[in-house]
Amino acid sequence: MTSLAEQLKRLALPQSDPSLLNRSEAASLLFDCKEAAAIDRDTFFAIGCTGLEELMGIDPSFEVFQSSLFSSMAKGLERSVQTKSVNQQLNENISLFLIHLSPYFMLKPAQKCLEWLIHRFHIHLYNQDSLIGCVLPYHETNLFVRVIQLLNIKSPTHKWHWLDPIRKPGVPLARGTLITHCYKDLDFMDFICRLVAKSVKVFSECASSSAQLRVLLAFYASTIVSALGAAEKITDRIISMLLPYIQKGLKSSVQDYRAATYMIICQMTVKVTVDSSLVHSLMLQISKTLSKMPSLAREGVACLNLLLQTQKGDSLGKKPFNYLCKNPELVTLLQGLSEGYDISPLLRYLLPHFICSIVKSDAGKLEREDHIYIKHLEGILQSIPLEKGLDHLLFPKWFGKVHMHSFSLHFHSFLLKIHALLQCPVENIWDFVFGRYPKALDSVLEEHLESAMDQANQNIFHQFISLSLSCGKYKFLEDSDTSLLLSLNHPQPAVRVLALQHLKDVIETSKEGFDESFIEEAILGRLKDDNRDVVMSAFSALEVKQVNPEVVVSSLLSIFQRADLSKDGKWYKVLERAIQILVKEEILKEKKELLDEAVMQLLPFMVVTNANSKSSEWKMAICLSESDLCSLHPLLKDWPEVLQEAIKSSKSAELMGVVNKKMILLFSKNMTSGDSSLLLQMVDDLILVAEMESDSVRQKVTAHVIGSMLVQCCCNLPMKENYFSVALRVFNFLDEKIRNLRETPSNWSVETIQESLVPVGLLTTYIEKLNSDRSVDAEESAIFVFLLRSFINDLKPPPSFPKETWWNPESLNQDCKDYLHLLLGLFDLLVCGASEGSDAVQYRALMNLLFKVHLKDSEVLFKFLSILWTYSFSLSNHLNYEVNAMLQTRALYIGCAVLVAQTYQKKKQLLSLSSPVVISLLINLGSPVSEVRRAALNCFHSLSSMKESLFHPILQHLGQKTEEIISDPTYITQIMAILFEELQTQPKQKSQKKKLSEALESIVDCVQNPTGPSYVAKNLMKILHEVHGEMILTHLLPALDRLLEKVLKEPETMLKDEVVLLHLILGKFNEHSATLLCKNQQSLDLFIKSLHAATKIYEEVPPFQITALGQITKPFFAALSDGTVQQKLLKVLFDLLLNCKNPLCAQTISSVFKGISVCAEQIVTEIEPPEKTKSLATVQQTRRQKMQQQKKPPDAELAPETSNFSWQRVMLVLELLQHKKKLKRPQALVPALFNLLSRCLEPLASEEENMEYTKQLILSCLLNICQKLSSGGNKIPADVLDKEKFNVELIVQCIRISKMPQTHHHALLLLGAVAGMFPDKVLHNIMPIFTFMGANVLRLDDTYTFQVINKTVQMVIPALIQVNFDLSESSRGVEEVVIKIIRVFVDALPHVPEHRRLPILAQLITTVGGDRFLWVLLVLLFEQYVTKTVTVTASTDKDAVLEADTEFWISICCEFSVRCQFQSMMKIIQYLTELPENKEGSHRTPKNQDGELFNVESHSDKQLRHFKYLSVSFMSQLLTSQSLVKKVIMAGSSLLFTVISFLPRLLEDVLHYINTVASSVEGNADKPTAKFWRVLLNKSYDMLDKVNALLPTETFIPVIRGLMTNQLPSVRRKAMDLLNNKVQQRTKWQKSQVRQLLELVPELIAIVQCKRKEEEEEQVINRQTALFSLKLLCKGFGTENPLPFVPVLKTAIDLVSSEKEEKNVMGSALLCIAEVTCTLKAQAIPQLPRLMPALLETLKNKKELISNEIYLLSAVTALLKVAETLPHFLSPYLTDCLLQVICLFGNRAES
Secondary structure, X not given: OOHHHHHXXXXXXXXXXXXXXXXXXXXXXXXXXXXXXXXXXXXXXXXXXXXXXXXXXXXXXHHHHOOOOOOHHHHXXXXXXXXXXXXXXXXXHHHHHHHHHHXXXXXXXXXXXXXXHHHXXXXXXXXXXXXXXHHHHHOOOHHHHHHHOOOOOOOOOOOOHHHHHHOOOOOOOOHHHHHHHHHHOHHHHHHHHHHHHHHHHHHXXXXXXXXXXXXXXXXXXXXXXXXXXXXXXXXXXXXXXXHHHHHXXXXXXXXXXXXXXXXHHHHHHHHOOOOHHHHHHHHHHHHHXXXXXXXXXXXXXXXXXXXXXHOXXXXXXXXXHHHXXXXXXXXXXXXXXXXXXXOHHHHHHHHHHHHHHHHHOOOOOOOHHXXXXXXXXXXXXXXXXXXXXXXXXXXXXXXXXXOHHHHHHHHHXXXXXXXXXXXXXXXXXXXXXXXXXXXXXXXXXXXXXXXXXXXXXXXXXXXXXOOOHHHHHHOEOOOOOOEHXXXXXXXXXXXXXXXXXXXXXXXXXXXXXXXXXHHHHHHXXXXXXXXXXXXXXXXXXXXXXXXOXXXXXXXXXXXHHHOOOOOOOOHHHHHHHHHHHHHHOOHHHHOHHHHHXXXXXXXHHHOOOOOOOOOHHHHHHHHHHHOOHHHHOHHHOOHHHHHHHHHHHOOOOOHHHHHHHHHHHHHHHHHHHOOHHHHHXXXXXXXXXXOOOOOOHHHHHHHHHXXXXXXXXXXXXXXXXXXXXXXXXXXXHHHHXXXXXXXXXXXXXXXXXXXXXXXXXXXXXXXXXXXXXXXXXXXXXXXXXXXXXXXXXXOOOOOOOOOOOXXXXXXOOHHHHHHHHHHHHHHHHHHHHHHOOOOHHXXXXXXXXXXXXXXXXXXXXXXXXHXXXXXXXXXXXXXXXXXXXHHHHHHHHHHHHHHHHOOHHHHHHHOOOOOOXXXXXXXXXXXXXXXXXXXXXXXXXXHOOOOOOOOHHHHHHHHHOHHHHHHOOOHHHHHHHHHHHHHHOOOOOHHHHHHHHHHHHHHHHHHOOOOOOHHHHHHHHHHOOOOOOHHHHHHHHHHHHHHHHHHXXXXXXXXXXXXXXXXXXXXXXXXXXXXXXXXXXXXXXXHHHHHXXXXXXXXXXXXXXXXXXXXXXXXXXXXXXXXHHHXXXXXXXXXXXXXXXXXXXXXXXXXXXXXXXXXXXXXXXHHOOOOOOOOOOOHHHHHHHHHHHHHOOHHHHHOOOOOOOOHHHHHHHHHHHHOOOOEEOHHHHHHHHHHHHHHHOOHHHHHHOOOHHHHHHHHHHHXXXXXXXXXXXXXXXXXXXXXXXXXXXXXXXXXXXXXXXXXXXXXXXXXXXXXXXXXHHHHOOHHHHHHHHHHOHHHOOOHHHHHHHHHHHHHXXXXXXXXXXXXXXXXXXXXXXXXXXXXXXXXXXXXXXXXXXXXXHXXXXXXXXXXXXXXHHHHHHHHHHHHXXXXXXXXXXXXXXXXXXXXXXXXXXXXXOHHHHHHHHHHHHHHHHHOOOOOOOOOOOOOOOOOOOOOOOOOOHHHHHHHHHHHHHHHHHHHOOHHHHHHHHOOOXXXXXXXXXXXXXXXXXXXXXXXXXXXXXXXXXXXXXXXHHHHHHHHHHHHHHHHHHHOOHHHHHHHHHHHOOOOOHXXXXXXHHHHHHHHHHOOOOOHHHHHHHHOOHHHHHHHHOOOOOOOHHHHHHHHHXXXXXXXXXXXXXXXXXXXXXXXXXHHHHHHHHOOOOOHHXXXXXHHHHHHHHHHHHHHHHHHHHHHHHHHHHHHHOHHHHHHOHHHHHHHHHHHHHHHHHOHHHOHHHHHHHHHXXXXXXXXXXXO
């Protein structure tokens, strides 16, 4: 593309976009482009208004747009014809609206509003920037791509061309692409910043601006920050571009905007070092605005910190510091930031300013600012640790440069000022500073101590140090060579003990110099000491010092955790003392939680792990039992007595086992007999203790003791409310412990030892082995096996456990669910242990025990196994247990083994309908795990021998397909389908068929069994997926009824499995079972009921309504043999559509209706309005009825006729019909539609509601029917559709009454279609139609209107022409009608938008035929200008208007071929020739003088003359127009022939017209109009020249030759003039052209010789012209071609020799002689004897020569040329020549 073309493309207006002229597709966000093209403006307006109303409900600020962009006026506004100011205001409104819309872009209402703006205001063309700005934050969504696809951004130079690559694939814009473009194209970055700034400005006035701006500002921050991060280098240009927006952001009151600005500043300063002045400016701005938005103060301070961290912080001044100090929360902010980040850069800036400001202030007169500085500094010192050298800033360098005395005075002054504000002793402050930052002070003091040698300075130093209140801890102790603080942490225990004794003295004597916190920390710190003596000393100090009791308890308990009595028994004394102190604490009695914690931590010390009564462990256990702790906690109740009794009654060898067993029994009894509300918490606490990981003997034994205790507790616990909660906790504890055991064979058999719980000997052996450090894996395993045995034995089932066929987890109560959970867990644990490992025998024994105790009966066992087999299919997990594929498979194999072992009667019972076995196994055949399917088949195989069973035919069939089922999980569905198909098709014995039928029916009946689990029914339906028919649907109806009832009444109780089941049942409504709906009323009612089930229960599952609708397919609907059922379903569909609020439902109904094949009569039933009330026969009856109506209430008036009739329902049905293809006998709809249309046109209907949209739908449906019945636009046979049923008058009435352009469009399109089918019906209404179009439709400016006009013209006019040809042989009638139609368009032209005028007229003339009617259009346009345009145009603007109109007329002509244009000009010239000179003049009547073209009678003379002048002027301009000339130049061979054939005729017509005008010139020479005729003649000549200019040279010469033989002298003369002009203008000629020109010489000689018999005057002019032509030809071509010009010379000599010849002719002949003689040279010599005498004779006639100067000059010129050319041959005539010349000279001189 050239640069000029590129510039022109950029300058092109949006209204010139070709997409606006394409009606087959239309830009749309919500619809397909082709679908959108078929939707009218009212629909789009309704969509937009609906969206706006919904948005107004969300955000009231949208209300302002209701009166502008969404007003009824906006519907008719076409921006392309509006003024610049109007469009500018419109753009501002659109931009503002899109800003408001952006936060809600992803919502459906917002998209509806956008749809209206795209359709009406073409914002995708006019407002691309605003539209992209609106959707850019959502660039990663598919909706964003949808918007981008609307834009025309293909041009490489387009601003948004970089988005073009995502348009075609339709993928969202990658974030990386956006960020890359952002930093590479700064205009785009600026666009984002401007968009945000403008949006913030707009929304800042709203109360909820933060919520509305959240998405945009998040996008802004993430994009700009990421772009800055991705850019290789941040240039000055980027910074200068961002700075204005940073300033705006810092000043903004919008929180998120400022936060985003902080992020941008941080990213920018991290990447680049900026000028210090900019750093200062940013710091000043941030600190200044910090207090204005407290919610972002933390972020602002963090931004300042990063700014100082990354940039040079020199010479920043004190202003930012002052602003920061004004924020009262400064210290809190700094503290919060310091916890997670390094804030040393900011503190490095702040601290020097704090110190200097405080030190330099006057201590006696502290200002308000000084108080603030001191308060902030104190806060910083207390809450923020000063690291990385910051502590040195507390002692500035100038401190270090002064004398020690001065330093102490300065610093003491500093402390005094802080003291004045804080009202606390100076020593406190000094102590804090020195204690917190000793190193910094030490480094300063060290320098002074090196130089402070004299005593005075040393005394000052000591005074300085003694300022500290806590100096006591730094004082040296008498018994040690170090301070108290160091003594407490001394490596030697003895020193630490001394320090604690000193501390105790300090506490007792209340000495000063010690703070409370130091004392508490010292005591508690030494309690953690690893030396017993130090801890005992700490106990002594603790007894005299009151410390927080909770901390004391915690510290004392921690001693027990560290002490290991088995390794160091001496710690017993420490622990004994700790118990004594602990028991004294009153808080244990007050706080139960603390007591529980103490008991749980001390419980392991109460467990006996050593039988030696002298051992520390034994003593500790006795000590704890004798302490008051046992009386405080209910768990330890009666323990001292029980322990003493056990000691007395047991042998030493068994002591450990007996004591621990007693403990287990007592504690478990205490647990069960105590407060039941505390039981669960106690169990949880004990489990936590037991689960503690430790290698100590005490902890390991404790874990087993607690385990036994918990199991025993379960045994003792009565069946109460929390029984199963405890049991679940205990089982989970055992389960985890057992699964973590090491596999070691054990000698302890669970079968041989009958002792309850753990045998005493086992426990004793376990403890002894632990103490001797031997392996205890076997004993540990045995202990848990015994515990598990006890648990199984004593676990009680709930009394309410069900007895039904199925144990249904969905309907069980919580206790039953917990019990089942325990059984599943036990089964899983035992089957794992029994299948592998060294203790498999033990676990098998326990498995037998489980079966014996809990699953003794085989029926119960298989109910339990059925749970295991099927529970993995459940989606709800009611039992809170996962049955994995491994457990399921093991359960199936165990089940198989049990089945094999069953008796015949048991198997028979298991195969009956009262057992869940068969159904459970059957659904396992659809499991995705092949091993599960294999195991299930094994189970079936074990039952296959039961031939009497109801299920035997099925089992037999399954046995034959074993391999296929194992290989393919879906094969079972095929088997079931085959079985059902065999039942219906193949002939079998009656008994076999009956048995199979009963078996299959019983399987289907399981689905509708209300007691069975829904997940079983769901999976049964899955394996019956391919089974269809009436039988299965009939059996499923009860289940469908039950589930639908539940959905409608209790939807919240619906389980996910039930929801899926219901969907699967609805899937059985198909073409195979459709006939049941015609037979069984219940099935129809339930299906209709499901169609109304619109509730969506689970988000991921669609509503049942959608599934039911999906079943109404074309085969299903066709299979409904009863038409009334079809009618009912259609009625339900339409009713649903009328009332549904779910867009998905409406869309599904539309799809369903589109897919099914419907008979038109069924639609008629749904849309036909009720019959009108019959007209009353008499006046009296009418009057009576009116009286009755007046008495009725207003609402009752409509009751008989329209109360049950819904126009909205009709509209919805008609909308569906718009896209309906499968419609039988559509012609049946025509009468009903016309009936509806007539009702729409009634005044009552129009008053009720706006019926325009309904009219449009009706007209559109009629159009679709016409197109279906007449695919090629041909006539429809009468037997298909009677034309009398097609009420064209009603359509025309609709056009006349309606004010809506869209209604007009639909009606015109329909009329266009009808014109092809019933042309005679349209013919009678043709002029009202086109008159209406001229008055209304043509004035509209939108693409759709344009297409409607085009279609109407294309369809109506050809049909009209055809019907006229059919009715009459003459085409005269057609021409008259067409001229009237063209006049309608021409009259309407001033009101047609400018850019529509050319296409409309071009289409019109193309349709009627340019060859016949283009000239008519031009004549009517000229007439309009002359009679109307001139009269309404100001005189100053007339030239401009005429120029514009002429360009438009030329552009119309250029739409047609050259031939057509030439023909039109010829016809215009002929028409002008036929017009009279003036109104009163000639009585000639032109051919078209019938009032259709220029009516002479009704116009003035002036208008007639203006019309003629305008016509000629226009043709002259058309002949020189670029387009016409270009077409002629670029003409191919065929077009060249057209030009050659038409131009001579055109030229001839022009010459004839010139002749006519010339005669008028002569006839009006003495009249006032003489000037007009002369001007018109000149214009005519100008036109002639233009035609001549178009003639190619090869064509020109033959044309001229032909014209030279024309009968009219004027034509011949003009032909020669044209020849002369051509010869004079052109310099280069081809040889062939020269030959053609020389062939004209004889023709010209003939004219010169006067061989024609015309008037003399005319001949003189023509002869002169011919001689001039010969002269020019000789001059141009005679030199190379002299021979043809010899006859010319002879003819000229003959003329000169003649005495009777006219002098002007002789003059021309003399000039010709001169030229020819010069050219012929020697060849002229033979003619000298004739030439010279004639020439001399001419010169002798002095009188004639002198009287005619031209004649004289011609004679002298001839003599001169002859003398110059042939001087050597003139001697005979020399004397005469000289004589004549001298005489002439003399005479001339005399005159």
